[in-house]
Amino acid sequence: MKLKNKLLLTGVAIVATLFLGLNANAARMDMVDVSNNNGYMSTAEYVSMRNEFGVKAVTVKISEGGTYKDPYAASNIKNVQAAGMYINGYHFARYATKAQAIAEADFAGGTAKAAGLPVGAVLATDVESQEANNQSKATNDRNNSAFMKEIQKFGYRADIYTSGSWANNKMTIKGKTGWIAAYPYVVSGKNWYSTNHAWQWSSTAKFRISYGGFDVSQLNSNYYTAGMKSTVKPTNKAAVKANNRKANKNTFRPYASAKWVKETKTYTLKTAVKLRTGAATSSSVITILPAGDTVKTDRAIIQGGYRWVRQPRFNGYGYLVTGPANNTLEYVKSGATHTYYTVKSGDSWWTIAQRNGLSMTTLASQNGKTIYTTIYPGQRLVVQ
CATH class of the missing domain: 3.20.20.80 (Glycosidases)
Structure with a gap:
């Protein structure tokens, strides 16, 4: 429901074309x-x-x-x-x-x-x-x-x-x-x-x-x-x-050719958004993320009339809408917001990742590097 926001049938957008014409049993908007x-x-x-x-x-x-x-x-x-x-x-x-x-x-x-x-x-x-x-x-x-x-x-x-x-x-x-x-x-x-x-x-x-x-x-x-x-x-x-x-x-029609693309970003929400178990409005709601929350993403897709992003979680993934299918970011603050960490002497990919609740691979990839790239004191890394 509204967090209003609904577990229903699973899969991509399963709400599809409804042909009802003048049928007396057409679903009413009561x-x-x-x-x-x-x-x-x-x-x-x-x-x-x-x-x-x-x-x-x-x-x-x-x-x-x-x-x-x-x-x-x-x-x-x-x-x-x-x-x-x-x-x-x-x-x-x-x-x-x-x-x-x-x-x-x-x-x-x-x-x-x-x-x-x-x-x-x-x-x-x-x-x-x-x-x-x-x-x-x-x-x-x-x-x-x-x-x-x-x-x-x-x-x-x-x-x-x-x-x-x-x-x-x-x-x-x-x-x-x-x-x-x-x-x-x-x-x-x-x-x-x-x-x-x-x-x-x-x-x-x-x-x-x-x-x-x-x-x-x-x-x-x-x-x-x-x-x-x-x-x-x-x-x-x-x-x-x-x-x-x-x-x-005029309900949702599935996007037959929709594909996930890599997206390693951190967004700040400008309105409350439902976090779901799948990239469809029919997927169950895990929680409502309040305005001001930051969300780290690793994938994005245009599907079911919306732009969806995937959020890695401790026990799997959560999915949320950033805006409509025209790829605008209506529900997040314009542009990606980041938190940076300045590398200190003795730091490593492992110590920085652990300190910020990330895996080494995630930390390196969101900075355009690999875990085998050398980092230096004074260097700034995106950690959120």
């Missing part, structure tokens, strides 16, 4: 979820979503783990309400134990209250983290149950958001519950997850006056509209019909 990744959203943007695209409800990110509060939660809630739409919230779960689940629920509930989320709204737990991936199904079920029970003490209704590949595998999602994310190759004629409350079918929806891609969901019950028949009516039904059809057709 609900949008937003977070800090979308930046500030004005009332006018939400009014446009409602009137031109038929959006009924918005679910905003409230918090993550036990300390992070989404800085845009309060303004999103206020502006959605001003636009006359249903409002809900979600918490990105990091809990691995029952005690942590209860603590996170208390944190999320308190944060939601302070941000102005009204009593009676849904406050869903977004379960897609590495912490949950490391747990058994029974443990995840216990933790999710504890979170949802605790969150109801704040007057909010509970639900679980997760991917289609995790539902009833990594955790139990009973019928007539759940908000499930799955981006199928072809949707034509099928109402996916019709027995669940909601189905998130795209993370790349475009709205006329809003920048970037958005997560959109079809509501299969009235749970996220406060259990009431919607009184929110779009003012331009012709535009809703046309925009809905366009959204269903």
Whole structure:
């Protein structure tokens, strides 16, 4: 989800052409979820979503783990309400134990209250983290149950958001519950997850006056509209019909010839960016890297509508977007930023690499050298 950001089906961009035409089962843009990744959203943007695209409800990110509060939660809630739409919230779960689940629920509930989320709204737990991936199904079920029970003490209704590949595998999602994310190759004629409350079918929806891609969901019950028949009516039904059809057709198409290229750089993020397990928006989110973080990369690729880079990590790799497929660096500060180390007498590739958490090979290559190149006191080396 938004960190909003989604484990779903694996592989390159598996969201592809959707041919739906006038099919009554075309995926609808009933609900949008937003977070800090979308930046500030004005009332006018939400009014446009409602009137031109038929959006009924918005679910905003409230918090993550036990300390992070989404800085845009309060303004999103206020502006959605001003636009006359249903409002809900979600918490990105990091809990691995029952005690942590209860603590996170208390944190999320308190944060939601302070941000102005009204009593009676849904406050869903977004379960897609590495912490949950490391747990058994029974443990995840216990933790999710504890979170949802605790969150109801704040007057909010509970639900679980997760991917289609995790539902009833990594955790139990009973019928007539759940908000499930799955981006199928072809949707034509099928109402996916019709027995669940909601189905998130795209993370790349475009709205006329809003920048970037958005997560959109079809509501299969009235749970996220406060259990009431919607009184929110779009003012331009012709535009809703046309925009809905366009959204269903214009999702990601795979880049057949995309190839990784070597890129040894360090970037500083100018906005929060999701770090994923693969170079696709359908890959699970490892964490959200905050603005100001520096990221060391070793590979880059143009794929799925974005420019992706690979970050070596202690247990493998992480992947993040630096900008759209036109190769611009919209999410990082212009140019690569570096930290330098001045070589001192007695230093070696090994001592400098160890001091800066690098391998000798990485240190040498990001300076255009090999580990057999002689270094001298006073020489400056890029270490970050």
